[in-house]
Each structure stands twice: as structure tokens, then as C-alpha cells.
Amino acid sequence: MLYAVLLPFIISIIIPFVSKFKDKVHTGYFVTIVPLVVFIYFVRFIGEGFSPVTRNYNWIPSMNINIDFYMDGLSLLFVLLISGIGTLVALYSTFYLHKSEKLGNFYVYFLLFMGSMLGVVLSDNVFGLYTFWEFTSLSSFLLIGYWHHREKSRYGALKSMMITVFGGLSLLGALIYMSVITNTTSIQGMIAQKELILNHEFFPLIMVLLLLGAFTKSAQFPFHIWLPDAMEAPTPVSAYLHSATMVKAGIYLVGRYIPIFAESDWFFIAVSGFGIITLCWGSFMAVRQTDLKGILAFSTISQLGMIMAMLGFGTSVAIFAAVFHILNHATFKGSLFMIAGIVDHETGTRDIRKLGGLMTLMPISATLAVIAAFSMAGLPLPFLNGFYSKEMFFGATLELGGGSGLVYNLKMILPYLAVLGSIFTFVYSMYFFFGTFYGKKPQEDLPKKPHEAPIGMLIPPAILVLGVILIGLIPELINKPFIAHAAEAIYGKEVDKHIYFWHGFKLPLIMSLTVIAFGTILALSRTKWSSIYGIIPGKLSMNKVYDGFMERLVSYSGTVTKGYMNGSLGRYVRWILLAILVVTFSVFGITGGFALSFDNVSPIDVSALPELLVAIMMVIAAVGTIITNNRIAAILILGVVGYGLAILFVIYRAPDLALTQLIVETVTVALFLLVFYHLPQLEKRNDSIGTKTFNIAIAAGFGLLMMMVGITAHSSKYFDVISDYFLKNSYKLGGGDNVVNVILVDMRGLDTLFEIGVLGLAALGIYGMVKLRNERKEDS
Template identity: 70%
Template sequence: MIWAVFLPFILAVFIPFFDKWRQRIHTGFIVTVAPILIFIYFARFIGTNFEPITRSYSWIPSLDINLVFHLDGLSLLFVLLISGIGALVAFYSIYYLDKSEQLGHFYVYFLLFMGSMLGVVLSDNVFVLYSFWEFTSLSSFLLIGFWNFKKESRYGALKSMLITVFGGLSLLGALVFMTILTDTTSIQEMISQHQLILNSEYFPIILTLLLLGAFTKSAQFPFHIWLPDAMEAPTPVSAYLHSATMVKAGIYLIARYSPMMSSNDWFFIIVSSVGIVTLCWGSYMAVRQTDLKGILAFSTISQLGMIMSMLGFGTKVAVFAAVFHILNHATFKGSLFMVAGIVDHETGTRDIRKLGGLMTFLPITATLALFGTFSMAGVPLPFLNGFYSKELFFDATLHLDEIANMGLVGFVKATLPYLAVFGSIFTFVYSMYFFFGTFRGKAHLDSLPKKPHEAPIGMLISPIVLVLGVIVIGLFPNMVNEPFIAHAASAIKGMEVEKHVSFWHGPLYPPLIMSITVLVFGTVLYLARKQWAPAYRFIPGVLSMNKVYDGAVDRLETYSTSITKGYMNGSLGRYVRLVLSAILIVTFAFMAVTGGFTMDFSNLAPLSLPEILVAITMVIAAVATILTNNRITAILILGVVGYGLSMLFVLFRAPDLALTQLIIETVTVALFLLVFYHLPKLRKKEEATSTRVLNLIISIGFGALMTMIAISSHSSKWFDSISSYFLEKSHSLGGGDNVVNVILVDFRGLDTLFEIVVLGIAAMAIYGLIKLPGKKEDN
């Protein structure tokens, strides 16, 4: 299993070499092979008898951080979406991106992102999951900002990374809390101890931090603002990030932790409310957009809200519907993004105000868009998979009997069906707006940068495959139910979930009545769109979360600049004072709070008169260094401190250290003398009395801190000394009786080797500088 996660990373290393051959074979063909192999490998697990599989590989066992990959129904669903749609997107990009583009960079970013997503959905170790989680933010930043020459691309990439990384740090806090409470880094073991977390006084903090991580990644209101700006990425990136990967990571996180938290009322209230508000707001704002990818961006926000709300419900019907819609959304949304890319590629614009009547010129593309948009709208037709999951969504809002009907919970339960219909009405409107505004009506050929014509077959293959998925799942929904969807739903719910999917339940079936209501009101609103469009002047009007984000970033930059200018004034003395003060305060406070200062003088050897005299000489020399007004004198006096240390080594019977110190001190003093001889005479700057007092306090405090740490480290015996091991094994393992030599040559042979290498490199550098010919002065 590990090879599947790291195959994209390994292939990414070789992409720069393959990219040199792109005139013979397009790099995209090589890249497409990786997700196809991964998809084939995992597709063999689809079946009614599938059982979870766990594979563990040692990484940092001392910290309980190992590469543990867990494959169950939920992770299998996401792995197949990541690899399957990844293969289609990679193939689509071959025909979408021009060969003049930096294809090597694109495919490296693409593979890094794919591997990161696979790591997220397969990792069972929370810290490995977090590592992959943040790597998805980094790689998506590179993908969104691929066209870095465009200001909009840079803005969108930075915006997405700032918001998602903020959520990632919140997620890390939740994972650390849960790890401490359960004493495990395994997600599955945490779930088995869910009562320990639910009953903890820290549960509100854990829930808040976890949901922040999920909401920011899955573009839930009010963190949705990064997703529309991410549309500046090339269309293959948009199709991949917003149909099967990036935005689904937050969905996956909530789904994975649902068995642990779904029984909590606040989980239901927050997740359901945020999800249903995101559905309504995203669908309402989608109708306002004029860019095809902008429409799809807000439609993605609304669809993610719908899935999130169902996970918040937590009932069997809702969980099954959520999983089913994850699959359905990936098929129709992936195809629609590719359709938008084809329209842009063949007409030169995505502005729907300039489009229209393209069915005549792009008949195949229009047909694909027809199936995709009508499935997304939930039109009740038996060959559209979107209708089934939309109807299950309505059914889930009506059957929340497992949840207590009281207080705020009861209010949320009562409003959910109405908000679901409201959001779905606008979903229908923007779906019709996308299709009919682009492919029907009068063509505006004069306003198009390019004369439209049908896309090449290579660009059509990927959306055709996805639309066939829409149709096949619509015609045979139970074909993917028992061997596939039911396993994923069971993994989320923590128990077996079975649901038979059928198109017809009778004319008075409440969800069908809700669907017909959506169809009727949606048609009216679409036809009267121009009449009610002025409503956007009032809602949202001038209010915008983008303004909040931009204002926050601007203020952050302004304040950080002013703070930086406050201490970065070019004064080396100030820099040293700040650094030492920070070390002094933080270290002293931490050591004092944790009881790190341990003073035990009982096992110290008595001091002799020679040792005391040498120490006093070193102190006098150190103080004299400060008082002297001549650089050469200061260097010579400072050398007394170094040679005094060598004398202490001799008195403490460490001749090897004494010789080393003598050599280093001699070379250092000689080098300093050579360099400082050519500098101008020392002119001490007159400083204020307060500055001198501050310097004295910092110096004494820092020296005292280092002394206390040295004594405490000698007095504290947290671990058994390794010296006895060296004494016992020096002769038998190292073949020598000089323990110090055996340690340096045998036990720490590699350390010594690299130290010698470093010294050798330094010696060659110094020799090169000495031999470097100087510039001859003009006569």
C-alpha cells in the first residue's frame, strides 16, 4: 500500500528528466500512468466481502509516529476518486495546456498534490495525516499560482494557502489534544476511546479546532472566499481540486471523525447549520456570477455545504446520502469543469455574457454539459445520478428521529427541510443558467476572441468518461451501492449501513414532492432572473467576506512592517540584546515553571588552589576585555580566557581536550590578529546610562542562566549514564583500551568522519582564499 502513496512523489522526482523528451512524448502521458496503476490496484478491493486493511511501516517509533495506512470503505472511496479522476485530469491536460507552458513544473506540482491527498485519506497516524494535510495546502498553492505572471493567480494562491494553513494549524491543535487524552496517535484507536474525548473538559476546544480545520479546507461559510479566487488556476487544476481532492479533504476529515463525535449535540448543531447555510449562500451567489468557472466555484461551495450538512445529521440515511453524493458530485462536477475549459479553449472566453448558441458549434460539448448540469440540478430523470442523492438528502432532512427534539437542536431540525429546498431551488437556477446561457439562445460570434468549433477528441475523452459515470450510476445505482457505497457509509457510521436506492417511491413520496417544488420554483426564478437580479444590491450588497480578508491581510502587513522597523534599525547591539533577552526570559521561565533547576553539590569533587587561581584569572581577563579600548589588546586578553580553559582541562586530566583547545585558541587568536590589524582604530560609541545598565543586567542574567543550566544538567540524572556501556564494551567491541579513542573511532565513527570532512572542506576553502590572486593596483 505504501508504494501507491509514494509513487506520485517518486515519479515527480523524474519529471524534469522526462520533460526534456516532450517533443517525442508528452510528459502528460507518463504522468497519467501513475494514477491509472493506483486506481487498478485499489479497484480490486471493491466487493461485498471487503474488510479493512492496515499496513504499518516504522518511521519515528520513539515518538509513536509511524507510517500507518488504513484502508476501509471510506478511504477506498476517496482513493479511487483521487486516482481515477486524477488520471482523467492528467489526460485532459495534455490537450488543454500548450507545449510552450512550463509543463515540467505543472506535472511535478500535480503529482505532489495527488500523493499528498492519497496520504491524507489513507493515514491512520494523526501526525502523518497532518503532514500530508499541510502538503496539500502547499502543493495546491503551487498549482493555483501556476500562471504566476498573473496578479490574480498569485492573489488566489496566497489566499487559499493562508486560509487553509490557518485551518491546518487549528487541526494540529485538535490532534495534539486528542493524542494526549487517548495516549495514542492512531485514529482508529482514538475512535475506540471516543467516550474519553467526549467526556473531557477539553472537548469544546477539540471540536472547535477540528471543525476549523475541516471548514477552511472544504470552503464552508464564511471560509469559502478562497475557492472562487482559486479559479485562476488552469482548468485541469480546477477540475481536480474541486471535484475529487482539495475541497473534499475537509469532508473526509469530518467523515473520519464522525463515529467519535456525531453523538454530540453541538456537533450536529454546528456542522448541520454551517453546511446548510453554505448550501444556501453558495447556490444563491452562483447565479450572480458571469464567469463559467465562477459559477462552478460557487456551485462547488453549495454542493460541499450539502454534503457537510448531511454528515452533521449523522443518521444512517444522511450518511449514506452524503457518501453517494460525494461520488455523484465528483462525476458531474469534474465533467462540467472540463466543459468550461473546452468552451474557454475553443472560444477564448469564459464570460457567459459573451457566450450563447454554442450548441451548434460544440454539439458534443453541449451534450456533455446537458447531462452534467441536469444531474447537478437534481432533475428527476432515471439516468441522472444527481437526482438520487438529492432525493436522499431531502429524505434525510425529514427523518432526524435519532436526534433529540429540544432547544436549539429542535429549532435546527425544524428549519433544515425548508433551507434544503431553498438552497436546491437556486442550485436548479444556476445549473440552468450555466447550460442555457452558454449553449442555447443567440450566438454572439462578434464578441468572441476565437471562432468556436468542437474540441479535439483527446480533450473530450475525459468528460465523456465522467458523463458515462453519471448515466451508468443513474441507471444502475445499486451496482455501486452494496460493493462500494455501503462500505464507505458503514465506515463513517461505525456500524453496518444498508440502503436500497430506487427511482420511484410513489407519487406522494415527500422527497419527490420537494424535488417537484424545486423544479417548479427553480424554473420560475430562472425565467425571471433579470427581474429579481437587483436583489444582489441589497444581499449581500456592499458586505463581503473578501473585504474582511483583504482588510485583515492589509492590517497585518502594516502592523508587521511597523513592528519590524521598530527593532530592525541596523544596530547590532540592539539585535544582540533582543536575542539574548528573549532566550533569557523564555528559558528561565520554562525552567522555573517545570522545575528544571536542580542544584545538587553533594557529588562534586573539591576545588584545589590551582583551579581556583586559573578560574580567577579567566574572570579578570574576561572583564578586562570589556574595559580595553584597543582591539589587539582585547584579542590578546581574550586569548587568556581560552588558554585558561586549556589549563583547566589539564588539571581535570583531559589532555586530549586540552590539546584541542590549545590548537583552536592559537589559530583563532592568530586569525583575529591578522584580520583586526587592518581595521581602523577602535572607537567606542558613547551609550546612555540606561543602555549600559540594561547591557549589564542582560550579561549577568544570561551568564547566571548558563551557569544554572550547567549545574542543573550535571545534577539531574533523567537517564542512565551510557559511560558504563562504553567502559564495558570498549575492549570487546572496539578492540581498544583507550575508551575515548574507541568512542571517537568506533562508537561515533560516522560523527568523526563527517567532522573530518567538514574540517577538510574548510581547509580547502581557506587554501583557496589564500591562493586567490589579488587585484593589482594601477601604477
């Protein structure tokens, strides 16, 4: 399982090299193999006898942070969606993206996202979950902003990242709270101790933080505003991220934690309430759009709201319907996104006002579109899978009962809101299909002459539409072996639900017929009532709230930054040192951390002439460094202090430290001389008495602080002395007699490696600045 998650990350490293041969073979063909392999690996788990699979790998055992994987029916459903639709999207992209594009970048981002999503749905450790969760935000940011030369792409990418990362940080807070309360980082371990969380005083805060993470990711009202702007991404990205994977991550999160939160009335109010509002608002706003992908974006918002509402119901019927609709939505919405991309690719526009009559010019695309759109509308036809889950949704709203107050009132109005949202779902489905493929022929001034797409571009949506039909005709084929397991993973008990097309002439069917009747009337009269959008929402928009917030944030940040960033390096150093002084001395004072002990120190013979002479020399050199007005002289005098320290190490029998000090001091003095030689001469400063006093106070205070830290480090005995461990194990574990060398190379090898890395980055930065300066000189 670990290798299946790591495979996309590993292959992403190879993609830049493979993409160099894109002129001969499109990179997409190579990438398609990766999700296909993952899909084949996991599809073998489908079956009625399936039981959860766990895999545990140590990562940071001392902090109880491990890479733990847990795959039950819910995880398996999402894994197959991620890998299965990922395969089709990768194949589709080989025909959608031209070889002249930066294919290496695209497919690296694509694989990073796919691996991150696999990690999200398979992780049992909350910190692993959060790590992969944020990787999905980062990789989706790169995918949405793939065409970064477009301002709208950059805007959409930043918007999605700001909102989803805000939710991610909220989620982290919830995960940390639950981890502390239950004393475990395992999700299944938390579920086993759900009573501790439910009865904790911070339970309301935990629930709010977790739902913020889920709502922002799954574009629930009012955080839905990022999804329409994300449509600036290439269509393969929209088909993958915004129909089957990223936007479903929040759905997965709520489903995974339902066993903990389902008993809370406020969980039902929040999840079902915001879900049903999202359904109604998203479907209503979809009819307003003129961009094909804009219509699909708001339709995705509405469908996600419907799934979220069903999860909030918490009943076995609702959860089964939610899981079933997750699969159904992925099939018909993924194919519709691909068809929208085909229309754009073959006509040069997605503006539905310029389209129409494409049925005769693009008959295969039109056939695929009509099946997918009618399935999304929930038409009662036995070969459309969308009808089954929509009918279950209506039935689930009718089975809700009990409760009091707000809970009771919400349960009473849910069926009516479900019908209202579904009416507009029907309208936008008809609007998408008939506005694109029926009616007048396309205008002559289209950027491209419309024609049918190449067969390679039609295969992926055709496979998804075939899935729509097969699930509609033989739904029981996937019920017990697949859907039921996913529902049971959420519900916590066996879910015995059969999928039938005909349930008799009952209230859910009447609700469906009502949707069709009113939906048809509204679809046919759309131009007559569309002026209502001037009133609702009118000038009100959550986008304006977001834009206003971002403008004020940037403006305020600029004001604050200009307050202390005035270009004076001396001022920056003073503020940094002052902050260190205030914080450290405050901690010393509050905790009583300062300690003074003369135990285990080398004896000092004050009558010994060598030590006394060296100490006096170092003091004189330190004072001389301060008062000299020449940089070169200051560096040389400072070197006296360093070499004096090396002599003291020799006197007190520390040859290793003395040798290290000599080497470091020599290199440091040489580098300082090399760099400072090119700086201008020091000028006499006319600082005020107050500035000079402030500088003296900072310098004296920092010197005192370093002295106190050094004394406390030696004197405090809060922990066992670690030197004993190194002395006993350096030879056994590191194979070296020199303890210091073993510590640096073996015991603290990663620290040393990162220190070298920091120095390397600093060197590259300096090299870049020097090179830039030379280029500017040449240009001038």
C-alpha cells in the first residue's frame, strides 16, 4: 500500500527527463500508466468478503507519529475514483494538451496531486492525513495556475489556496485537540474513544474547526467562491480535481469522522443545513452562467452540497445514498467536464451564447452529453445512474423525524429545499445540453470551425458514460461488493440496502415528477425570469467580501512592513536583538530558569600567568574591535579574540576544540577580509545620544544574556547528561574513537547535512547577487 501511494511521487521525479522526448511521444502516455497500475492494484480488493486492511510504518516513533494506512470500504471507493478517473484524465490530456505546452510541469503537478489524494484517503495517522491534505492544496494551486501567463489563472490559483489552506489550518487545530484528548494519533483509535471527545468541553470548537476544513475543501457555502475561479485551469484539471477528487476530500473527511460526531444535534444542523443551502444556491447560480465550465462549476457545488446534506442526516439510507451519489457524480460530471473541454477545443469557445446546433456537427459528443446531463438531472430512466441516488436522497429527507426546536424545524423543511435545489439542477442540466448542442447552428465567427473530436479524446468520456449506463442497468452488481462496504465504513453497522429502479408510485417519485414538471417550465422560460439575478444576488457577492478582505490584508501588511523595513540593516539587527532579549529574559523571569553552579568545572589558578595574559589580551581585543574606525583592522582584532580562545582550549586540554576553533577562525577572518575589502569606507555617524545609549544597552544586554545562557546551560540539571550516552555508544554505533566527530557525522548527521545545505543555499544566493550586479554593470 505504501508503494502505491509513493509511486506517483517517485514517477514525478522522472517526468522532467521523460518530457524532453515529448516531440516523439506525448508525455501523457507515459503518465497514464501510473494511475492505471494503482487502479489495477486496488481493484482486486472489491468483493463481498472485503475487510479493512492496515499497514504501519514507523516515522517519528518518539512523537507517536507514524505512516499508518487504513483501507476500508470508504477509502477503497475514493482510491478507485482517484486512480480510475486519474487514468482517464491522463489519457484525455494527451489529446487536449499540445506538445508545445510545458508538459513536464503539468504532469509533475498532476502526479503530486494524485499521490497526495491517495495519502489523504488512506492515512490513519492524523499528522499523515494533514501532511497529504496540505499537499493537495499546494499541488492544486500549481495545477490551477498552470497557465500562469493568464491573470485569471493566477487569481483563481491564489484564491483556492488561500481558502483551502485556511481550512487546512483549522483542520490541524481539530486534529491536535482530538489527539491530545484521546492520547492517540490514529483516526481509528479516536473513533474507538469517541466518548472522550463528545464529552469534552472543547467539543464544539473541535467540531467547528474540523467542519471548516471540510467545508472549504468541498466548496460549501459560503466558501464555494474559489471553485468557479478554479475553472481557469486546463479542462483535464477541472475534470479531475473538481468532479472526482479534491472537492470530494472534504466529503471524505466528514464521512470518516461521522462515527464520532453523528450523535451531536449541532453536527446535523451544521452539515445538513449548510449542505442543503449549498445545493440550492449552487444550482440556482449555475443557471446564471454563460461559460460551460462555469455552469459545471456551480453544478459541482450544488451536487457536493447534496452529498454533504445526506451525510449530515446520519441515517443508513442517507449515508448509502451519499456514497452511491459520490460514485454517480464522478461518472456523469467527469464526462461532462471532458465534453466541455472537447467543445472548447474544437470550437475555440466555451461561451454558451455563441454555441448551439452542435448535435449535427459533433454527434458523438452530443450523445455522450445527453446521457451524462440527463443523469445529472435525475430523469427517471433505468439506464441513468443519477436517478437512483437522487430518488434515495428524496426518500432520506422524508424519513427524518423526531427532535425539537431547530433540529425539528430543519427536518420539516428539508424535503421542500431538496425539491427546490433539484428543480434548478434539472434546469441547469437542460441548459447545458440544449444550449450547446440543440437549436440554432453555431455562429460563423467562431474561432474554429466545429468538428468532432479525435477518437482518443472521446474514449475517456465514453468510458465514464458507459459507467453511467452500466450502473443504471445493473446497480446490484456493485452494491454488495463495493457500495455497501463504503456505507458501512461510515455508518459503523451493516447497511442492508437494495437498489431498485421501481419502488412504486410513492412520495419520492412524486417529488421527482414535481422536479421535472417545474424544471421544464423554468427551463423553457429561462430568458423571461433570468432578470431575477439582478435582485438575487444582485450586487451582493461573497467574491466582493473575499476581494475586499485581501485588499485590506495587503494594505495593512504593507503599512506594518513599511513601519520597520526602512532599509537600515542596523535598525533590523537592533529590533531582532531587542526581541530576543525581551522574550528570553521574560522566560527566565517567569520560569526562574537561571541557574548558577560551580560543580564539575575546571579549577582556575589566578596566579597562572599564561591564562591571565590570554584573558587580558582577549578583553583588550574585544574593546578594540568596538572603537576602531577601520573595517579591516576590526576584523584582524576580532581574530585575536578567536585565536585567544583557541589558546585557552589548549591550556585546558581540549585539543579537538582548539583545532576546530583555529580552522574556523582562520577561514572566517579570511572570508571577512575578502568581503569587507570591497565595502566602502566607514563613515563617521552622528547618532544622537539616545541612539548611542540604546545601542550600548542592546549590546550590553545581549552580552549579559549570552553569559547567562552559557552559565545556565552548564548549571541546570533538568535532564540527564547526554554526554554519557555519547561516550558509551560512539564507538559501538558510529565506529569512531573521536566522540565529537561521531556526534557530528553519525549521531547528528541530519543536522550537519542541513547546516551544509543552508550554507550551500547562502552561497548560491551570494553568487546570484554578484552575477546580477555584474550583468547590470555590463548593461550600463
